Amino acid sequence: MAEETKLNDPLDKLEAQSIFILREAYHHFKSLGMLWSIGKDSTVMLYLARKAFLGHVPFPLIHIDTQFKIPEMIEYRDQMVRDWKLQMIVGKDQVSLDNKETFPDGKISRLDCCQRLKSSALKNTLAADTDRYIFDHSLDKYVIDKNASSFTGVIAGIRADEEGSRSKERYFSPRNEKNQWKVGSQPPEFWSQYKTEFAPDTHVRIHPILDWTELNVWEYIQREKIPMVSLYFDQGAGTRYRSLGCYPCTNPVESTSTTPAEIVQELKAGKFSQIAERSGRAQDKEDGGGLEALRRDGYM
Amino acid sequence: MNNEVLHLVIVGHVDHGKSTVIGRLLCDTNSLPLGKLDSLKKQCKLNSKAFEYAFLLDALKDEQSQGITIDTARVFFQSLKRKYLILDAPGHIEFLKNMVSGAAKAEAALLVIDALEGVQENTKRHAYILSLLGVKQIAVVINKMDLVDYKEDRFHSLVKEMTQFLKELGLQAQSFIPISAFHGENLVESSSKMPWYKAYSILEQLDQFEANQALETLDFRLPVQDVYKFTNYGDQDRLIVGQILSGQLSINDEVHFYPSGKKTRVKSIPDYPNQQKSFGKTGESIAFSMSEQIYIKRGEVAVKQGQTPPLVSSTILVNLFYMGKKPIGLGSSFDLKSMTQKVTATIIEIKSIFDSSNLSTKTNQEIVENSIVECIIDLSEPIAFDSHQSHPLSSRFVVVMDYEICGGGVIKEGVKSEKSDQIEKKLIRNLKWENSQITRLDRSKKYGQAPTLIIVTGPKDSGKKPLAKLLETKLFEMGKFVYFLGIGNVLYGVDADIKDGEDNRSEHIRRYFEVLNLLLNSGLIVITTAIDLTQKELNQLKTQLSDTKTIEVYMGQNEQVLDSALYKFCDRDFVKQSEEIIKQITC
Known part of the structure; x- marks a missing residue:
């Protein structure tokens, strides 16, 4: 068969676009970081970064650890950090944790908990307002990041098909000095020309996999054999996680899928083809537009 | 089902029913997640509000309270033939820049007109923008036919009016479809209410549109996005990276860079995690190393020796669609971005200012928000581009002022000047230059x-x-x-x-x-x-x-x-x- 002269496979097209966006981000933002939630989407994004930069990841990864993450997530994170020699930064809301002002401690609502342990911790970590920790490969452990400075470009792995508010995002989405997202006054974005200019004290969120669907992500994981945290697969109990988060607020779904191929099948034709992905996430349901309110305030 | 995804934009005047059309398409093609429709109906009941299909899109609180789409939302649905990604563009004039964001990505467009209200200001403006953005596959949807008792003559008079208008813009609709989105008439299946209409329903028309332009048959163009050398990781080769706009690239091809006129050969096309590629396709984001080391920066456009070179000029005649709040005019300066080039631009001559709502040309020399201008722009440095006829992508540019993209347009041609003569001489000098082995x-x-x-x-x-x-x-x-x-x-x-x-x-x-x-x-x-x-x-x-x-x-x-x-x-x-x-x- 003659060699194809253009990209035809939707996955190839998505990949090419994501790489283009990642390279744009790397070119324009001196202080650039990538949010890595350990979930499948941002792990695919991390893999795409290695593709874009020929096996390197030339910027740090940022993880907001609520301390309520499922333990396997943290194990997997640190293993990948070692295997792929990643620059890894971890941030958290130490004050709320110390005062036990969290939902699992029973003191505040789910949304308030997300607001503190995720949104506010993220905001402070990005601005370098609170201590953050960096993985020291020579010591093989996390140490306080002494050279912490604020990020002007933050790459995030959100997808437009996840839920309503994310479908309105841009690839390059400005945040003002208060970390807020102004949905109504977003700049236009067209012809692969993005918002790469920004005023002092503002920063830009960059969304390289905005156009990917949950199915695309799993098909890509299957095709490229990208290592995933084991929580996504049934370990014998007949359940697995479809979306990862903090253990008090995230529930596994009933499924016996043990491989990406089986998950792809499940999403295409099986029982999940008609059920929203985040249906296992409790915070989306607390109030009709809860996630939208969180997003405007800086939530991923 | 076909593997492709067609990008579709739905435009039209505010309240003419774009969101309802989309909501219906999602529903009637079974493209909604299970329970979504029920939960929304329940929510409507809770707020004692009548359910509308348009609500399906209005996922945002702000939006529901104002009742207008404020941004381009992306939703997917599928026919038996293929998948569609809809870019729902808002009809409200204040959100025109969002409509542009959506329409610029579209391969085809539905222009929705209210059968009762007829052609309105934004109907015309949106049609004009589609023509400017180069969206050529258009179907006009006459909505709310139920409000005119499904009358054939009303449909035909609107068809006549729109055909004439589109013709003035150099556009031709592939079809005119009478529908009632509210009642689901002619959305997916043919309507029994309008037996006089025998042609396609919306979904049938959508399946007629073609995905993708045949960019792979055009000459090779790769705007240089960056030059990498990851020395701290032990890599030795300097790599040129970018996405191939059109054509293909192979190892050993002689590559010329514009506007500088520098040249080299492709040594390798490295890939991760595989080691090498022999070939780069249209649409692919690639990296390549050079057999002769030359100094290349972001912004240059790589083309292949033997193919038609791009044009190079520092004075250009353009059609500009201006979306900035602040009025501009003769002598105004801004940044201009075209492919990966970025230069400072100054308006040195205004040919005409066009009011897109009534297609009249103004003599007023102030360029206000949402106007379309034909003008000559002087650039701080020469750029490479193609004429709009020969290449749809490499003639485009956007305008940046005060950190914001506030306009876009197409380059019509380079303008001859004293400077263009110097630029040409330098270009030829570089193209004929014999590179030394020592960099x-x-x-x-x-x-x-x-x-x-x-x-x-x-x-x-x-x-x-x-x-x-x-x-x-x-x-x-x-x-x-x-x-x-x-x-x-x-x-x-x-x-x-x-x-x-x-x-x-x-x-x-x-x-x-x-x-x-x-x-x-x-x-x-x-x-x-x-x-x-x-x-x-x-x-x-x-x-x-x-x-x-x-x-x-x-x-x-x-x-x-x-x-x-x-x-x-x-x-x-x-x-x-x-x-x-x-x-x-x-x-």
């Missing part, structure tokens, strides 16, 4: 200096030569490779065939700059003096010598001249002056 970087490392030009100008006897010669001596004593050249050294030798005088000044200057270019290419620090160079000539110097560090020095009493000069000296304290300049070189 600029190798030379810099060996000599411990970057090639640098110090150009000293000003009135006669203002101290240019004494300063220049002192600089030469001092740098020489520091161990630098340095050379002094007065313009006179060129005038009587290289220029022996042309007479001195104003008429020949530009040719004298061009040759002088070419000689400087040769000396700088050899890796030297060159100090040169010339009487009264103008700002225009200094700008030309930048066109002729690419990528060389240049320090401009003005000596004289008139501080108002030569804005680009780094130093302006009015006394004869050469020792102090030379020290300042040397600091600048060695930093």
